[in-house]
Each structure stands twice: as C-alpha cells, then as structure tokens.
Amino acid sequence: MSSSTTSGLKPVLIILHQPTSTPGRIGRLLRGLGYRLDIRRPVLGDPLPDTMKHHAGAIIFGGPMSANDPDPFIRTEIDWIKVPLRENAPFLGVCLGAQMLASHFGQRIYPHPEGRVEIGYYPITPTPAAEAMFGGAFPRRVYQWHNEGFDKPAGATLLATGLDFECQAFCHGPAFAVQFHPEVTYAMMCKWTVMAAHRLTDLGARPARVHLEGWFQYDAAVARWSEAFLRSWVSGGRVPALPDQAMHAEHAFAADPSDGSVLIP
Numbered sequence: 486m487s488s489s490t491t492s493g494l495k496p497v498l499i500i501l502h503q504p505t506s507t508p509g510r511i512g513r514l515l516r517g518l519g520y521r522l523d524i525r526r527p528v529l530g531d532p533l534p535d536t537m538k539h540h541a542g543a544i545i546f547g548g549p550m551s552a553n554d555p556d557p558f559i560r561t562e563i564d565w566i567k568v569p570l571r572e573n574a575p576f577l578g579v580c581l582g583a584q585m586l587a588s589h590f591g592q593r594i595y596p597h598p599e600g601r602v603e604i605g606y607y608p609i610t611p612t613p614a615a616e617a618m619f620g621g622a623f624p625r626r627v628y629q630w631h632n633e634g635f636d637k638p639a640g641a642t643l644l645a646t647g648l649d650f651e652c653q654a655f656c657h658g659p660a661f662a663v664q665f666h667p668e669v670t671y672a673m674m675c676k677w678t679v680m681a682a683h684r685l686t687d688l689g690a691r692p693a694r695v696h697l698e699g700w701f702q703y704d705a706a707v708a709r710w711s712e713a714f715l716r717s718w719v720s721g722g723r724v725p726a727l728p729d730q731a732m733h734a735e736h737a738f739a740a741d742p743s744d745g746s747v748l749i750p
Contacts, residue, residue, distance in 0.1 A: 495541040496521035497719060500562065502528050502548030502581065509668035510708065511544065511579075514715050527558040533565045542575030542719050543568075545582030547666065549681075551633060552584040552594045563588050569660065575718050576660040580631055583654075583662035590638030590657065597689075601649045603629035604684055605691025606699035609653045609665070615644035618656075622710045626703040627653075627665035628696075630677065632687065634664065649689060661718065667711045671700050 497520045499508050504526070508515075512522055520541055525531035528548075537543065545562060552559060566589040569576040578586040584594045611623035623645065634650035637643050644654035647664070654663045669677075678685065678693040685693055 494518075494520050495539060496523040498534065498537075498540045498543040499524045500533070500543065500545040500582070501526050502546065502550065504529065506546065506548070507673075508544070508546060509670050509673050510711060511668040511715065514712055515719065518716065518719065520719060527561055528556075533561070533568075535568065537569050537572045537574035540574070542577070544577040544579065545585055546668065547580030547582065547630070550581065552581060552588045553633075559585075566660075570658070573659055575721060577718060578660075578662040579668060580664060580666055583664050584631075584633060584635055586657075586660060586662045587635035587638055587652075587655075590641070592635045592638050594633050594635050596633050597649055599688070601689035602632040602684070602687040603647070603649060603664075603689065604631075604687060605629065605696050606703055607647060607649075609645045609647045611645050612643050614642050615654065618644070619710060619713060622706075622713055624667075624703070624706045624710050626699070627667070627707060628669050628674070628699070628704075629665050630681075630684075631664060659718075659721065667707055667714075671697075671704075674700055 497515050499512065499522050501508070501524060506526075508522065508524075515522060523540065525533060527533060534540065545566075550556065550559065552563065563585045566576065566586060568574075570589075576586070578584070588594055605628070606626050607629050608626050609624070611619075611625070615623045631650070635652055637652045637655050638657060641655040641657040643652065644656060644661075645663075647653045650664060653665065654661070656662070674696055678696050682693065684690060691699075
C-alpha cells in the first residue's frame, strides 16, 4: 500500500464521486496531521470496506448527482454508512455526503419549494450546541453548491441553520454532516465557477466574481474552523498534537490544488 507519510496512524477513508475530484483543504489538513488518505470512488467501481477497523474515519464528499438518483452506487454508499455508525467510528458527510447521511437516517432529500439554490457564499447561524462544541469558532458565512436540502434526523443535534435551506449541519454521535463545502480552495472555486458556469444562472446563485471576492472575505474563518474540527473529529474528540510543519500554510490562495493523495482501489 502506497502512502504519503511514515506515520503509524490508520488512514482516513475518502469517498469521491468524479474522476478528477480531490478532498481539497480537508485532505491537506488530514495529511498535515499525519493521516494517509485511502481514496475510493464507488462510482468507478471501487469497493468500500465492510469494517472500519483499518481506518481512522470516513468522509463522503459532494458531487453533481443527487442522493435521490437511481444509480446503484448512490444506494450502495447510503447503505454503507451503517458500517461507521455501527462501529461508532468518525464519519463526515459533506454536501452530497451530508444528504446521504440524512437519507440513511430516513430523511427525504428535496429541492427548495421555489426552486432556489445556494451556489456561492451564504450566511448560516450556528446553534448553541455548535458554539459549545467548537469554542465559538463555527463560521458564519460558508461556501455552498447545492439545490437540495434535508431535515434534521430524529435524535441528531442541530449545529447550524440557514435561510433557504434550514438544516445546514448536524451531528449524531461521531457522525457529522455539513451542507456546505469547507474543503474548497481558491483553485477549486475557480474551476467550479468555470466548468459549471451554467449553474450560476439558477435562482439564488451568486455571480462568479462574488464567489471569488467572498473567498478573501470569509475563507480564513472557514479554514480556522476546519482545522479545529478535523483535529477533534478524526481523533474521536481527543486533540492530537500538531506536526512540526504549520498546517496554516494550506491557506495560501495560489496553492497547488492537488493534495498528493493515493488512490487505493
């Protein structure tokens, strides 16, 4: 098995949905903490493990598809979430991954009744539970790219709310869901606003220049929260010591979007 570090820590399972997708900032932060990334793409036929005993945690990222799509890999991923839940292992769902977690808990995934979307930076409001959990560092404006939402599952703790899509983040034990995209780097944002420019005409979407301007205004807070959250999440609530190199270096806007991860089929 190839790896990008000599650390003895178990790798983090990374589930992506397109051939060129990367875990962006999240991948770099985890690698900075010494974790290898086991990247799998079920949409391309990669299998998912039947136990989490060989992984420190699992993250399902976003994608252009819907959790309601009939594709077999969508149902496979939603059903697979029972593995980390059963073993009480750290799990994180980002955008589509958050919707998959909500679907696994029996919530419907649905579009805004007026056809509105969130594409760009939007305000969210952390709940008292989120503020207590993350020391008041939860970001107030976050980067979004979605046209569907979900309700908070029964038994889950609501962490953040929004205007057009109310449930923006929740946790259920060691499983977390965020509707927004903390993994996005400046380079990724440039790519998304060009490759999916047709989506910027959807009702409620922000113009491309506002996306890029927003990164300079709001991303520093998102980066600080992402670091604090991932350090706690991947260690099961324990905060590991930082490695020698500063993790904040990843915030440079001209950084290479590649995360140096390894595909392990």
